[in-house]
Amino acid sequence: MTQHTNLKGHVALVTGASSGLGRRAAEVLSQAGVNVVGVARRAAALEEIAQIHALPWDLSDRNELGALAKAASDPFGPPDILVHAxxxxxxxxxxxxxxxxxxITLELNLAVPFFLSQHLVPSMKAKGWGRIVNFASLQSSRAFPGGLSYGASKGGLxxxxxxMAEAWSSSGVCVNAIGPGFFRTELTAAVFDDPERAARNAAQTCVGRNxxxxxxxxxxxxxxSDACAYVTGQVLMVxxxxTAK
Structure with missing residues (x-):
């Protein structure tokens, strides 16, 4: 299995890398020998992460995503792994x-993953290998209070x-999504600030914890990695x- 999960020498662009699961993704890929470019608005938070190239950027301007793709390619070459966190x-x-x-919700959560990918996919296709990982949500299939626009964006994702898998996987670009449950991040701070609510969410899982x-x-x-060479267009709920109960 090691040959299928060896990522040394690959180049990854991770958005939302300054905190939460984006930060975890940047750290884990870096530890695996991947050259990681981390993108987020907060430069100071990005620079706290060891062994990544920090690229402060505001993703909300769609017209600047081409420039972002170019800037992300400068340190190590074009990314062949793209994580939209x-x-x-x-x-x-x-x-x-x-x-x-x-x-702003639909722009950041739905439009950016497509248009940024669109700028970077040509180099993946030329290489014949690419991996794109989107971050879905419990709200991709469940309705939560106060989550109408967020749920719409994550359902769309x-x-x-x-x-995206249908469009690009024949060129070697696998596109999949991870659907996190309740993890303690900035986005879920309101949930974990309420111990009773956090405990109810933990009880809703099959394993009994968040x-x-x-x-x-x-x-x-x-x-x-290469381990998912025949897996594309899928959503894995973590x-x-x-969602099984």
């Missing part, structure tokens, strides 16, 4: 949902994953069995 959840109730909240950062390591490495 950046995201936002405005948590606006349906009756109070604003056009601004809707637009599941179909986007399939469509996620720890290291729980994402194996699924991520699988989707980024949720302790939350």
């Amino acid at each position: 950046a995201g936002i959840n405005t948590r606006e109730p349906a009756d109070e949902l604003t056009p601004e909240g809707w637009d 599941v179909q986007l994953t399939r469509a 996620g720890e950062p290291e729980d994402i390591d194996g699924p991520l490495m699988f989707f980024c 949720d302790g069995g939350f």
